[in-house]
Amino acid sequence: MAPHPSRREVLKWTAASALLPTLPVLASASPKKEVALRIAHLTDIHVQPELKAGIGMADALRIAQERRPKPDLILTGGDLIMDCSGTSATRAQDQWDIFNQVLKNELTTPIEHCLGNHDVFAMYRYSKGRQAGEPEYGKKWAMEILGLGHPYRSFDRAGWHFIVLDSTFPQTDSYTAKLDDEQFEWLVADLKKTPKTTPILVLSHIPILAACAYFDGNNEKTGNWVVPGSWMHIDARRITRAFYEHGGVKLALSGHMHLVDRVDYLGTTYLCNGAVSGAWWRGNYHECEPGFGEVTLYRDGTFDHKYVTTGWTADMKVSIPGVPVEVVA
Numbered sequence: 141m142a143p144h145p146s147r148r149e150v151l152k153w154t155a156a157s158a159l160l161p162t163l164p165v166l167a168s169a170s171p172k173k174e175v176a177l178r179i180a181h182l183t184d185i186h187v188q189p190e191l192k193a194g195i196g197m198a199d200a201l202r203i204a205q206e207r208r209p210k211p212d213l214i215l216t217g218g219d220l221i222m223d224c225s226g227t228s229a230t231r232a233q234d235q236w237d238i239f240n241q242v243l244k245n246e247l248t249t250p251i252e253h254c255l256g257n258h259d260v261f262a263m264y265r266y267s268k269g270r271q272a273g274e275p276e277y278g279k280k281w282a283m284e285i286l287g288l289g290h291p292y293r294s295f296d297r298a299g300w301h302f303i304v305l306d307s308t309f310p311q312t313d314s315y316t317a318k319l320d321d322e323q324f325e326w327l328v329a330d331l332k333k334t335p336k337t338t339p340i341l342v343l344s345h346i347p348i349l350a351a352c353a354y355f356d357g358n359n360e361k362t363g364n365w366v367v368p369g370s371w372m373h374i375d376a377r378r379i380t381r382a383f384y385e386h387g388g389v390k391l392a393l394s395g396h397m398h399l400v401d402r403v404d405y406l407g408t409t410y411l412c413n414g415a416v417s418g419a420w421w422r423g424n425y426h427e428c429e430p431g432f433g434e435v436t437l438y439r440d441g442t443f444d445h446k447y448v449t450t451g452w453t454a455d456m457k458v459s460i461p462g463v464p465v466e467v468v469a
């Protein structure tokens with residue numbers, strides 16, 4: 141620690157500074173940041189034949205693409221359809237048909253998809269055996285519809301590296317949010333071959349890290365916080381460590397919770413970007429209105445973020461025969 145200045149020295153400096161001319165306040169010295177890419181992140185669309193969800197999806201796409209400046213890229217965040225994890229193949233096909241039709245009618249922007257747990261066909265009856273004539277269980281059907289060669293992948297765009305993860309690890313009659321060893325090893329290898337100077341955006345359906353996961357449900361009822369392993373990645377410790385060790389992962393986007401939050405941890409910002417469907421087309425989910433994330437990526441590795449609400453109002457008079465009001469993420 142430096143010694144304290146004497147009273148005489150303090151008086152001398154004060155007198156000297158009083159003699160200095162007043163300098164004009166400089167305008168912002170930093171040059172204007174260069175935009176790399178503008179992204180609309182539309183997650184948890186949950187399209188279905190009921191509740192005018194197709195119209196809601198079309199509205200959201202239109203609003204996102206009419207924003208100015210216009211987005212260069214749309215990222216979907218999984219749970220594209222209401223659900224095919226516990227439905228018949230016919231019901232699943234009906235939902236995918238609406239999804240494809242709305243995209244065909246409305247999409248004018250490049251798009252990249254991410255798989256959600258509700259896009260995994262027949263996950264909840266995986267153990268009971270495949271029925272005759274049904275498409276293959278699991279993620280393959282959604283991958284075929286979306287034109288994905290693999291459930292996780294990476295690509296480069298506008299100087300940023302994008303990593304799309306597959307969060308859903310199916311269990312018997314359920315799922316956990318985690319990467320299996322094969323995917324985790326792929327992630328570490330992909331990070332390793334990406335220069336540390338290249339900014340990275342990670343997209344996953346289920347949050348790797350989220351504050352809102354604590355508040356979805358009575359998670360404190362035992363006297364301790366208990367966050368389900370299907371709310372937030374149970375392997376967050378090793379994923380966040382891998383991001384930290386690389387140092388280039390600036391942003392990790394997710395959905396799943398139908399809530400909006402932001403967590404900054406070890407140099408990465410984790411954004412949970414609400415839901416296009418809000419409460420599955422029944423209005424707001426907790427405090428979260430239907431909407432999407434708007435993210436601007438800059439060349440210098442920084443970003444801006446805003447949650448844009450669509451103003452969608454639910455038509456609660458529409459009934460869904462056989463579909464309960466209670467819904468799950």
Ligand SMILES: [Fe+2]
Pocket residue numbers: 184186219258396397398469
């Ligand atoms: Fe969802």
